[in-house]
Amino acid sequence: MPYFDAASAAxxxxxxxxxxxxxxxxxxxxxxxxxxxxxxxxxxxDAAREAAAEAVGCRPxxxxxxxxxxxxxxxxxxxxLAARRRVGRGLVHSAVEHSSVLHxxxxxxxxGGTVTQVGVDRTGRVAAGEFAAALRPDTALACLQSANHExxxxxxxxxxxxxxxxxxxxxxxxxxxxxxxxxxxxAWSLLAAxxxxxxxxxxxxxxxxxxxxxxxxxxxxxxxxxxRAPGFxxxxxxxxxxxxxxxxxxxxxxxxxxxxxxxGLVGRIRTRVPELVGEVxxxxxxxxxxxxxxxxxxxxxxxEVLLQELDRAGFSVSSGSSCTSSTLTPSHVLRxxxxxxxxxxxxxxxxxxxxxxxxxxxxxxxxxxxxxxxxLGVPVEEPEMPGKPAxxxxxxxxxxxxxxxxxxxxxxxxxxxxxxxxxxxxxxxLSDDEAARQDIxxxxxxxxxxxxxxxxxxxxxxxxxxxxx
Amino acid sequence: MPYFDAASAAxxxxxxxxxxxxxxxxxxxxxxxxxxxxxxxxxxxDAAREAAAEAVGCRPxxxxxxxxxxxxxxxxxxxxLAARRRVGRGLVHSAVEHSSVLHxxxxxxxxGGTVTQVGVDRTGRVAAGEFAAALRPDTALACLQSANHExxxxxxxxxxxxxxxxxxxxxxxxxxxxxxxxxxxxAWSLLAAxxxxxxxxxxxxxxxxxxxxxxxxxxxxxxxxxxRAPGFxxxxxxxxxxxxxxxxxxxxxxxxxxxxxxxGLVGRIRTRVPELVGEVxxxxxxxxxxxxxxxxxxxxxxxEVLLQELDRAGFSVSSGSSCTSSTLTPSHVLRxxxxxxxxxxxxxxxxxxxxxxxxxxxxxxxxxxxxxxxxLGVPVEEPEMPGKPAxxxxxxxxxxxxxxxxxxxxxxxxxxxxxxxxxxxxxxxLSDDEAARQDIxxxxxxxxxxxxxxxxxxxxxxxxxxxxx
Numbered sequence: 007m008p009y010f011d012a013a014s015a016a017x018x019x020x021x022x023x024x025x026x027x028x029x030x031x032x033x034x035x036x037x038x039x040x041x042x043x044x045x046x047x048x049x050x051x052d053a054a055r056e057a058a059a060e061a062v063g064c065r066p067x068x069x070x071x072x073x074x075x076x077x078x079x080x081x082x083x084x085x086x087l088a089a090r091r092r093v094g095r096g097l098v099h100s101a102v103e104h105s106s107v108l109h110x111x112x113x114x115x116x117x118g119g120t121v122t123q124v125g126v127d128r129t130g131r132v133a134a135g136e137f138a139a140a141l142r143p144d145t146a147l148a149c150l151q152s153a154n155h156e157x158x159x160x161x162x163x164x165x166x167x168x169x170x171x172x173x174x175x176x177x178x179x180x181x182x183x184x185x186x187x188x189x190x191x192x193a194w195s196l197l198a199a200x201x202x203x204x205x206x207x208x209x210x211x212x213x214x215x216x217x218x219x220x221x222x223x224x225x226x227x228x229x230x231x232x233x234r235a236p237g238f239x240x241x242x243x244x245x246x247x248x249x250x251x252x253x254x255x256x257x258x259x260x261x262x263x264x265x266x267x268x269x270g271l272v273g274r275i276r277t278r279v280p281e282l283v284g285e286v287x288x289x290x291x292x293x294x295x296x297x298x299x300x301x302x303x304x305x306x307x308x309x310e311v312l313l314q315e316l317d318r319a320g321f322s323v324s325s326g327s328s329c330t331s332s333t334l335t336p337s338h339v340l341r342x343x344x345x346x347x348x349x350x351x352x353x354x355x356x357x358x359x360x361x362x363x364x365x366x367x368x369x370x371x372x373x374x375x376x377x378x379x380x381x382l383g384v385p386v387e388e389p390e391m392p393g394k395p396a397x398x399x400x401x402x403x404x405x406x407x408x409x410x411x412x413x414x415x416x417x418x419x420x421x422x423x424x425x426x427x428x429x430x431x432x433x434x435x436l437s438d439d440e441a442a443r444q445d446i447x448x449x450x451x452x453x454x455x456x457x458x459x460x461x462x463x464x465x466x467x468x469x470x471x472x473x474x475x
Numbered sequence: 476m477p478y479f480d481a482a483s484a485a486x487x488x489x490x491x492x493x494x495x496x497x498x499x500x501x502x503x504x505x506x507x508x509x510x511x512x513x514x515x516x517x518x519x520x521d522a523a524r525e526a527a528a529e530a531v532g533c534r535p536x537x538x539x540x541x542x543x544x545x546x547x548x549x550x551x552x553x554x555x556l557a558a559r560r561r562v563g564r565g566l567v568h569s570a571v572e573h574s575s576v577l578h579x580x581x582x583x584x585x586x587g588g589t590v591t592q593v594g595v596d597r598t599g600r601v602a603a604g605e606f607a608a609a610l611r612p613d614t615a616l617a618c619l620q621s622a623n624h625e626x627x628x629x630x631x632x633x634x635x636x637x638x639x640x641x642x643x644x645x646x647x648x649x650x651x652x653x654x655x656x657x658x659x660x661x662a663w664s665l666l667a668a669x670x671x672x673x674x675x676x677x678x679x680x681x682x683x684x685x686x687x688x689x690x691x692x693x694x695x696x697x698x699x700x701x702x703r704a705p706g707f708x709x710x711x712x713x714x715x716x717x718x719x720x721x722x723x724x725x726x727x728x729x730x731x732x733x734x735x736x737x738x739g740l741v742g743r744i745r746t747r748v749p750e751l752v753g754e755v756x757x758x759x760x761x762x763x764x765x766x767x768x769x770x771x772x773x774x775x776x777x778x779e780v781l782l783q784e785l786d787r788a789g790f791s792v793s794s795g796s797s798c799t800s801s802t803l804t805p806s807h808v809l810r811x812x813x814x815x816x817x818x819x820x821x822x823x824x825x826x827x828x829x830x831x832x833x834x835x836x837x838x839x840x841x842x843x844x845x846x847x848x849x850x851l852g853v854p855v856e857e858p859e860m861p862g863k864p865a866x867x868x869x870x871x872x873x874x875x876x877x878x879x880x881x882x883x884x885x886x887x888x889x890x891x892x893x894x895x896x897x898x899x900x901x902x903x904x905l906s907d908d909e910a911a912r913q914d915i916x917x918x919x920x921x922x923x924x925x926x927x928x929x930x931x932x933x934x935x936x937x938x939x940x941x942x943x944x
Contacts, residue, residue, distance in 0.1 A: 007511070009510075011504075011510070014504070014505040014508060015504050015707070017503055027496075030487055030492060034484055034487055036480075036483040036484050039480065039483060039791070039793060040779075040783070040786065041478075041480070041782070041790075041791035041792070042476070042786060042791065043480075043791055073543070073678065073706060074705070074706025074707050074708075075706065076705050076707065077542070077705060077706045080695050106695070106705075109697060112695065207503070207709070208710055208711065209542065209712050210678075225549065225582060225694075226575070226581065226582040227578045228545065228578060236543070236545050236549060236578075237545035237546045238543050238545065239543075239678070240542065240712065241677055242676060242677065243678050243709065310509075314509070317509065317510045317511060322508070322511065322512055
């Protein structure tokens with residue numbers, strides 16, 4: 007059964023499974039003890055640290071293992087921020103970081119710190135110059151992902167790291183999505199990653215803090231992992247995680263270019279989905295991207311129903327649509343990019359994905375989208391009426407009441423009436439759905455209609471669209 | 476090879492190993508996802524939570540899984556303290572808690588809180604009344620272990636929990652050492668434990684917070700595990716941990732009374748070690764104790780050398796002696812009890828320990844201790860001179876310079892000269908070894924000599940002993 011959500015959790019690499027089994031037998035004891043079982047555990051831990059450090063591109067004594075990528079990010083941010091508290095309390099990060107960075111930033115704000123978010127372009131990429139411009143004399147830490155977890159866009163980490171170095175600001179790189187594919191280049195100061203994204207088991211993250219980076223671990227003291235990850239470590243998991251990472255690097259070095267192969271499969275999805283499924287926006291940078299990940303949004307489609315139907319057809323994918331989350335707001339990444347969020351699908355191919363599975367996905371997807379649209383009563387052709395300027399006295403201020411209706415209904419209602427509006431006339435959509443704020447402008451961009459703006463309304467907001475074509 | 480350090484880390488229970496293998500195949504995906512791999516993972520997580528909750532004696536929605544027992548303690552304490560901040564900032568705990576509690580208490584103090592330590596008797600047990608007396612109107616939280624990790628003494632948790640309830644103070648129980656043997660009785664509010672102590676894999680802890688207990692998770696927000704344990708969970712580990720705990724309970728229920736069997740083996744060690752090895756103090760409560768754990772200290776023995784020699788003879792044990800730790804101070808538990816710390820050995824028998832291994836340990840131990848003592852030049856018989864009162868004009872103020880010498884040398888030097896002191900006369904030992912502060916009084920108690928007290932000295936301290944017998 008094709009599982010296409012490697013960006014959430016990759017299936018265990020076979021090498022990791024073997025290493026984990028061996029480490030259950032050899033690595034269950036406490037590595038700080040001096041008896042033979044402890045010494046054996048210590049040797050396994052040391053070897054795992056060396057392998058992981060080599061794959062990351064740092065020294066073994068700069069790297070600690072944490073219980074998750076999230077905890078690596080939390081510890082890395084709090085330790086770096088605290089160590090530079092005298093410099094200032096400013097934190098700079100991109101608007102499309104992983105929630106672990108955003109949550110740590112919220113905690114920093116709640117504790118009296120200041121946060122500057124750097125926006126992204128429509129592909130989800132920050133501009134290095136804009137990021138550098140956000141650095142101030144009181145900036146204690148900057149955070150930038152190596153590549154985005156929802157749309158796959160690679161960030162200009164090397165250039166940003168150089169600019170941070172010039173400014174004397176440490177840069178923490180969240181490399182969770184990219185570490186499987188290679189080390190992060192450049193003069194970063196801290197790096198966090200998560201093993202279950204590269205085929206290691208869940209329960210293992212890593213945090214690298216390069217020498218010369220000021221760091222003050224927060225929270226209760228602990229003697230393990232340089233005080234940066236309290237508690238008895240998950241040694242079998244650590245051994246397995248390091249083995250998987252080493253295996254990926256060895257396979258890449260031996261010429262088996264899995265990244266290039268998956269890049270080709272994703273390229274095929276990027277090209278063919280818009281041909282096969284109408285009214286689709288493929289998002290993210292088409293070139294500077296992760297090899298295995300592609301995201302697209304389907305107009306007039308309910309993300310949750312789409313995922314259910316794909317699951318029924320045997321495909322496991324995820325979505326950044328509001329209608330599949332418990333928060334009723336679309337993904338902050340899609341919002342920061344200003345792209346359509348409804349009917350959103352993220353496909354992330356695990357290592358070794360069969361080409362035939364991708365082909366079958368491309369066969370199945372159009373029918374699934376069509377059936378979801380049909381059930382929602384989507385206008386087959388719009389505008390129904392060829393556009394012409396308003397005649398004298400003609401009503402030009404149509405209002406559509408979509409209050410109480412969730413994504414994608416407000417956009418569907420808009421599409422249904424646009425044909426009745428003369429060119430130059432407006433439609434006002436009343437909606438209390440958070441997704442409408444993002445998807446009505448995105449629809450306008452896709453349809454080349456003018457998005458006039460948003461007005462307060464008694465309930466929700468009033469979104470005004472002017473017909474152009 | 477006999478491994479007798481289950482209190483550090485127990486070998487994996489066979490059931491846990493099987494469950495872990497199955498969960499690697501079935502439980503690697505993200506349990507919050509709606510596709511089949513996610514639903515399967517969610518079912519495994521729910522089942523594990525139910526099993527663990529049943530073994531703990533709480534409701535499933537009161538229990539979260541953490542990456543370690545240490546993190547369960549840290550999260551439990553910080554969440555409970557923060558939620559009752561308006562009540563006050565007082566924290567009460569026993570003097571013999573695990574380092575995770577002590578470190579969290581230090582962090583609480585550093586943040587402006589106050590900490591009251593409740594002392595223990597010579598067996599390492601707190602008096603419930605004394606504990607209750609330490610509770611004040613501004614006490615936000617009390618912490619008490621169910622049983623001590625170094626000496627095995629059980630604490631009066633049920634009574635203390637009742638007293639805390641009367642006082643309206645939540646009690647957090649660190650049940651890391653006892654949960655394998657049964658649920659913790661009584662009206663506790665929070666409970667922390669660690670899977671690798673009960674035969675689960677490392678990388679899993681649990682925190683129970685009973686309904687009605689105010690709790691405010693600290694640190695960055697996270698949607699997983701009720702916000703009490705951030706990051707992607709170690710589901711294969713969790714499944715294995717719950718399976719091991721369920722298996723232990725099922726075995727106990729089926730009449731296979733492993734606790735009673737190990738209790739008998741430990742009883743044998745408690746009785747025979749003092750017979751086989753002279754000058755030994757077996758510490759901890761002889762009755763109200765963990766079934767599998769016993770600790771004793773050997774006079775005139777270097778703990779590190781003893782552990783090395785036992786390791787060479789095939790036995791893996793641990794020690795609370797200062798000479799085996801990196802801190803140069805003896806275990807805080809032995810210190811709080813006021814017992815001898817030199818030549819300290821903790822034996823903790825894993826589930827299924829072979830009786831023959833215990834017998835072999837008892838055969839090997841006396842020779843090992845003898846050889847260590849011989850190498851240290853221990854006085855074979857002391858006092859060499861029968862005690863008599865000082866004659867007129869006889870020197871009675873002997874001074875022994877043991878500066879720069881580490882445990883157990885200062886006590887050995889004292890024993891060598893005591894025979895030259897007339898009854899009623901004194902010996903002053905100069906020592907800058909932290910262990911002397913504890914071991915010289917302990918030696919006096921064992922030898923029925925009078926410990927007069929400690930004086931400041933130019934270097935270290937001067938310990939004064941009066942000869943009585």
